[in-house]
Amino acid sequence: MPGSANAALIKGLATKARLSEEDRSALAALPIDELHVQRGQDVLREGDRPSRSALLISGLTCSYKTLASGRRQITAFYHAGDVPDLQSLHLDVADNSILALVDSHIGYIRHRDLEDISAKYPTVSKALWRATLVDAAIYREWTTNLGQRDAMSRMAHLFCETLVKQQVIGLASGDSCMFPVTQAELADALGLSVVHVNRSLMELRASGTISFERAELIVHDLGALEKQGGFDRSYLHLRMDDHAPHKLK
Amino acid sequence: MPGSANAALIKGLATKARLSEEDRSALAALPIDELHVQRGQDVLREGDRPSRSALLISGLTCSYKTLASGRRQITAFYHAGDVPDLQSLHLDVADNSILALVDSHIGYIRHRDLEDISAKYPTVSKALWRATLVDAAIYREWTTNLGQRDAMSRMAHLFCETLVKQQVIGLASGDSCMFPVTQAELADALGLSVVHVNRSLMELRASGTISFERAELIVHDLGALEKQGGFDRSYLHLRMDDHAPHKLK
DNA sequence: CGGATCGTTGAGTTGTATCAAGACGGGTGG
DNA sequence: CCACCCGTCTTGATACAACTCAACGATCCG
Known part of the structure; x- marks a missing residue:
């Protein structure tokens, strides 16, 4: 199904930046090579010099770094519509790896095509730049979270x-x-041991604010969860204006 | 002294991206309002919507986030030539504050001027974008460091x-x-208590790899320090080619 | 049925935090 | 010039969060 990858890209970008109709049609024409990656497979490895970026169309991926000690830090999770290695457009050698956490559907976008579209449509360029800035804002928040x-x-x-x-x-x-x-993946993302993740998780469940079983997260009391985590969504820099009221609390 | 601020900007950018002669002269013509900020003074506050970015000409600044609990995380240190809030060019509301750690000399660059120069000189735009990507790479590394x-x-x-x-x-x-x-500032950057910073510091000193007194860091054994910290400079994405051999080890 | 992965639990250890207090140095005002 | 204050660094004692090691249970799958 040609175009579904482009639709995912546009949808994802639209949550992070303003896109005009012209921008959308330009993005819709972007050539994207689709392919499936299996769970546990790397989409990108530290040290690679990719000539294209990977759009996540469906599934779940994370970026991570491996230390000499063998320890691993997951630095971000990416969902449908995200481009986990968009930064590789201007940063020649990758400083992290990207892994599919479940069977995922990704699309490759050539850097050349991104540069062409950026040159032609300044607002697309700005939107892509902004997407990388939102990612950076999330990294800052994670640093704060861990620290x-x-x-x-x-x-x-x-x-x-x-x-x-x-x-x-x-x-x-x-x-x-x-x-x-x-x-174990939560542990690597949160800088905790698996055992401690397990215990904290059970404590969170026991408090009644969430359920987390069989890959599904159910939040029973979002207010309590946000309070517990000191969560304030402003760092996500979401564009809420034209986004339908997705049950905005 | 007109132009010294521009020189700092060019020098800083040049370590992060390739600049042509044309780029340099364009940047040299950028209007920059200089001013001094005293140690302990905020250059930017979380929630602000700046219409200009702050170039650090001399001194030392950091970006930080304050939590409801009163705790503080320093998310980055910035040196001469850095633009600590370059991301505010495209991210309307600031998600962190910026503080001068010593008396510093900063220069304000209007976003409008940055947008103009970006539109006119695509390679300057790319250089600025790349600077924000390098910052992001450093945030990722910090997350890993803390985790x-x-x-x-x-x-x-x-x-x-x-x-x-x-x-x-x-x-x-x-x-x-x-x-x-x-x-105390080290503690906020490293996610540690002041007491523990003190003890770790004394241990580092005792091992003979560094001295750290009266604001001066002396590294006696860089190899040992890098090994201890698991440090690999590649995440800084430095452009080493035209940079004089600054005693590159 | 056996193996692999993942989750859970217990026991003991270690890294780091907290609290508290003293030491040192630089600046200020009497 | 001294006395004092304040910020910073240092040290000790104690508490606790999180880690490690180890083992077992539950699923799922071939």
Whole structure:
């Protein structure tokens, strides 16, 4: 189905930047090579020099860094419509890897095509730039999350972020969404041990604010969860204006 | 002295992106309002909607976030030639504050002027974009640092980063540089308590790899420090080609 | 049925935080 | 010039959050 990849791109970008009709039709014409990657497969490896960026059409990916010690830090999760390595457009060698956490559908967009469209449509260029700036804002928030909050709050914060991101792209139903990560992956994202993730998770569940089973996150009390995580969505820089009221609380 | 601010900007950008002669002369003509800020003064506050970005001409600034709990996370340090809030060019409301850690000299560049120059000189636009991408890469590394390394290694990593950044802009003499931060500020950057920063610092000093007194960082054994911190400069995406061999090890 | 992955639990250890207090130095005002 | 204050650094004692190691249970799948 040609164009579905472009639709995902446009939808994702639209949550991060303003797109005119002209921008949309230009983006709709962008050539995108689609392919499937299986769970556990790397989409990009640290040190690569890609000539194209990977759009996530469906599924879930993360970027991560591996240390000499063998430890791993997940630095971000990406959902449908995100371009996890958009920065590779201008940063020649990748400083992180990207991994599919579940079977995913991705689309490759050649850097040359991105540069062409950027040159021709300044507002598209601005939108892409802005998308990378939003990613950066999220990294800042993660740094803060890891540096200042304890295990429970960190986890609550991550769950809030995940829910909101998916609500915005219409992948959540009410206050629940799919989040197919193992506790080991949560541990790597939160800078905690697996055991401690397990305990914090059970504590969160016991408090009645969330359920998290079989890859599904159900938030029973978003207010409580946001409070617990010190979550304030403004760092996501969402464009709420023309976005339908996705049950904005 | 007109132009010294522009020179700082060009020098800083040149470490992060390739600039043609044409780019340089365009940047040299950019209007920049200079002013001094005193130590402890905010250059920008979370929630602001600036219409200009702040170039750091001399001194030291950091970006930080304050939590409801009163805790604070420093998310980055900025040196001469950096533009700490360049992202505000496209991100309307600031999600962090910026603070002068010592008396500093900064220059304001109007967003309108940046947009004009970007429209006219695509390679300048690309250079600015790339500068924000390098910042993002550093945030990713910090997330990893906070999530995966223990106190000593975190600190070693930060010292390596600080030294290398200053070597690149010519502010270091050999393997030492000024780094006028208090231990409390280090604590906020590293996600540690002041007491623990003090102890880790003394341990680092005792190991003979560094000295850190009266705002001066002296690295006696860079190899050992890099090893301790698991430091690999590639995430800084430095352009080493036309940069004089600043004692590149 | 056996193996693999993932989640859960227990026990003991370690890294880091907190609280508290003293030491040092630079600046200010009497 | 001294006395004092304030910010910073240092040190000790204690508490706790999070880690490690180890084992077991539950699923799922071939």
